Amino acid sequence: MSYAYLFKYIIIGDTGVGKSCLLLQFTDKRFQPVHDLTIGVEFGARMITIDSKQIKLQIWDTAGQEAFRSITRSYYRGAAGALLVYDITRRETFNHLTTWLDDARQHSNSNMVIMLIGNKSDLESRREVKKEEGEAFAREHGLVFMETSAKTAANVEEAFINTAKEIYEKIQEGVFDINNEANGIKIGPQHSPTNPSLPGATGSSGSQGGGCC
Amino acid sequence: MFRSRSWFGGGWGRPKNPHSLEHLKYLYNVLSRNQTVSEHNRGLLVETLRSIAEILIWGDQNDSSVFDFFLEKNMLSFFLRIMRQRSGGSSFVCVQLLQTLNILFENIRNETSLYYLLSNNHVNSIIVHKFDFSDEEVMAYYISFLKTLSLKLNAHTIHFFYNEHTNDFPLYTEAIKFFNHPESMVRIAVRTLTLNVYKVEDTSMLAFIRDRTAAPYFSNIVWFIGKHIQELDNCVRNDADHQSQNRLSDLVAEHLDHLHYLNDILCLNITDLNQVLTDHLLHKLLIPLYIFSLTKRTTPLGDVASANMNRLLQNRALSLENSWSPHHENYINGGKVSCVVALFLLSQVFLIVYHAPLVQTLAWIILKTDKTSYEGGVDKLLEQYSTEMKKQKQRIEESVDSDTSTQSSSKEGSHENLLEEQRNVTDEEKQRLATSPSESVVGIEKPFLETIFNSLDCTENDYTTLFSLCLFYAVANNKGIRSDIIEQILKPKKTLVSKSTNDKDIKYSYNMQLVDKILHVVMLSCQPTCRVRLVTLELALKLLVQLVMCDGKCILLDSHKLTIEAAKSQSTALLRNFYKSEEIFLDMFEHEYCDMQKGLLNVEWLCMDSAVLLPPTGTPMTGIDFTKRLPCGEVERARRAIRVFFLVRDVVLTLNGEIETQLPLTNPQSCVQIDQALDLSISRYNSDLIGCTVIYKDGTKMRRFLVIDILQLILVEPDTKRLGWGVAKLVGFLQDIEVSGDKDDSRCLHITIHRPLSGTTTNRIPLLSAKFVFDDNIRCMAAKQRLTKGRIKARQKKMQHIARLLEIPGQSGPPSPAFMGASGGGYTSRQMGRNRERPLFNRCPGLAAPRRESSPSVVHRADAEARRSRNTAESPSRVSKLRNEASPRTNKEDRSRDSSSSSKTRSRDSSPRMPRPRSEEIPLELIKKAPNSVIDMAPKISILPRPQTPKIECEQSQLEKSGASRDKDSGVSLISDISEETSFIADEGDSAMIAKSFVETI
């Protein structure tokens, strides 16, 4: 499988905000929301293209290990990007953002790109957190912000890809030390791409393939 | 997802619905017809597997027959069959398979469905299947699958994974094979899984873990940690030039990860497991490698030569061949790391791990090991420790009826104190109690402690000093270590001394030798050309306080007290050299104070910073924090001197049981804040009201009145509700303004107010930058003059305040305006006399003069009279008594305005922490007081001429002074002085302000 870079992401936020659903929605579009069933998963990978370069995203959900300090610490350290998710229909998930952010800032490498995500934008009627509040929080803390819906897939693609773009830019600027895998970035194997007609060749098609379902 | 039903409302059961039993049956057919994977059906299979996951989850929540069908047809076995095919088991299919399983196990909520899925051991077969782990993607999905399973573990489900009869636990044993996988995410998943497993309270499973896997797993971890720190050590040795900071910081972070992981395990409190783990750590890592690296002596034989260490030694020998760099003083050969690294890593251990059996042993060995047991090696040491503990236990038992204990350095134990209480202590013994610590602590007999002690020496530089301090601090503050182990060495010791049978004294003693050493560090830090970093000084002082404060008292002996006082004088003298009238000094002084309040030393964070592992450097180009390197250039040396002054000053105050009353220079409580309503008719403001139009860069215009207060420039807008009042719309510090005229328009001024350097923000955009248009050029000139003068005065006052702090002679001037705060007409007539100010004011007819609501003076005079009579009647002693009575009063208004007594009581917790306020943030303060509050305040304020001076002598001398001035003015008492100054004042409410201005202008 050939890619120019591999970016490792983590996805953080209170339980129930939709992390697992976002992750699956992004990595496997075949789980279409029209099926009236939201399914989640805690790991996924997918290939995207930026600047005509193949970039593989690996997303690790950190849920369920909050009790262990060592785990939280290491997760943050090993990631190049983080999606910090809250639920627009539950204010307390928004209120907890600072705690999450403090943790992230303390443990991660300083270059980690953090994207703030207000999820469940489909539930407009139950909204408790205004979009402007999310924007203000993001501005104040220097994050990129987006409202998404794992249910309708709105903005999900953009959230993950914009994060990747920012990481990519940082690499171009030379901010990230790409030779240091501890940063959550890996340079792809240098050998020439295998036969693209093989499903395994892109590595991503396994999870992404048949996106049209 | 029952909730999800409502999203689209009904709609199930349509024949073509992909969420139906029919659809699953169809998929089953597809699987049966495609049992052999080929290039052609691969895509179909993948989609089928994916759909199966979807239907099963739907079924789990909506239709139990779906699951029944899945189990009945044993569909998991299809999964296995597909996986096992060499040709078909390409990563493509395997990845989908694993992802399907992930989705299944993660989304299934129905317990019974879960049990069914697990019941036929297929899952275990999948776990042990040899996937192509060289495929990064397969590896990631596989390990996520295992991790997902581990999150499902509980007392029930454990039995599906751990087979008691076959003693088999594939989930765990397969996972730990990857514990050292090169991919960090894989390693983390393995660690998560292990912790999830240990967490399950199942005796037989834990017994399996302990008996069958703990030794190999733990010893592997230990071995790899050992390897890591060798790498780390190499990195430090070879990087005198700070070239590989990234690599080093990774290695340090990695070590921290290890320690946190070990600590997470230990915190689960699984006795058996902890024992094995502790044993491994002590025998194979912490003692032989960490502790023995402290000494330069060759490692004693003993079990250091165990296979494990031999491997380490060999690796080391190879890797060191051409890497030994001579700059490194602490180079030790043979399986050791350098002393710096050992000290640093041990500090981390004590800062993170607090499992008592582990840290206690370590602490004991570090602090108490003598030469003889040292020669015996690791085993001997541990043996001796356990004997010691046994002895101690015995002694406790014996102590009930005897007083057997005789002190010997190796017999110090927890309960000696109890014993000593019973004994008569002779003078000689007392003497010994006071002095023995140093002897027993440092005798050459204690090789480890000796090294740490010697490392404290910072005559050359403070490279190792910092780490010794870290280690001492970490040990002293580790909550897993019983206090008897560190008592006397790192903590004050209390001994009850019987004078007679029922008269007992508590005798305190502390580690004099250590305090000697620390004071030496402090003294050196105060020298102009020393090589001690600020962080070292701060830590030294922090430790010092812990060493000599007991029961809220300072037990420092006089000789040591003298030393620390000398250090204070020295640091003051050092800073005096930098005291200049140059503008930048004041800004720096305030900036450093604020910066320091923000970043109080956190030792745990300090020990996370790999930068300190490299030899101290002076160049800021390394990106190393200012406090963690030596100063570079004159400005940085000044900054350093300022900080040293603050640090030493603070400790001296703490040791004397005093609180800071002189810093910060600006008392935030005394500042006007935005939107605050001000009574402009009172003396403080109305003398300086100038109307103007403010034109901002963007063209916005505003009509405002310019008020020049003592420290601040205030732009007010007339209050629509109250005549004579105004609302502060903008406030800035006079010291931060820049004023220039306009060459084209003589009525215009360009005013810029910079944000305080010390502000919490890094925002350097000026607070205000605008053009001010006045009614005519006279007013314009007046304003300019006042602003310029105001700026100079504000700065002068602060500089005088600093000068007093630095005991620069000839600074007997009035108290700093900062501490007079805004309370009252702060200009003393001596400095900025009304006689000079008023005329100017009067000559400007158009200047907006706030309206007075009533004619001046009557009430005020009466009040002043009252006060005078009170004052004259009061003797100093009565005064201080009165103050004491008054201070507990916490009338909010009094507190906020009165910087004298109130700030004394609370400055510790409020003001010093507070940065110099940004003008916008200054809390709302009372301007106008109720008439009767004057009475309340009078005794308080009237006696504190120098509000911030805690010492009685000062009060007295000030009182004398005030007396003297009264004499001098012969009859024209101070009161009348004030009356003069404030005679235009409007209403009675303001007399409170006057009352204070009286006091503070003395």
Ligand SMILES: Nc1nc2c(ncn2[C@@H]2O[C@H](COP(=O)(O)OP(=O)(O)O)[C@@H](O)[C@H]2O)c(=O)[nH]1
């Ligand atoms: N309406 C709506 N529900 C969502 C969305 N994302 C997730 N959910 C639901 O929120 C719940 C929690 O989602 P999950 O991904 O498990 O949250 P996690 O704990 O953060 O992983 C599930 O019931 C999802 O169906 C969304 O975008 N819109």
Ligand SMILES: [Mg+2]
């Ligand atoms: Mg989840």
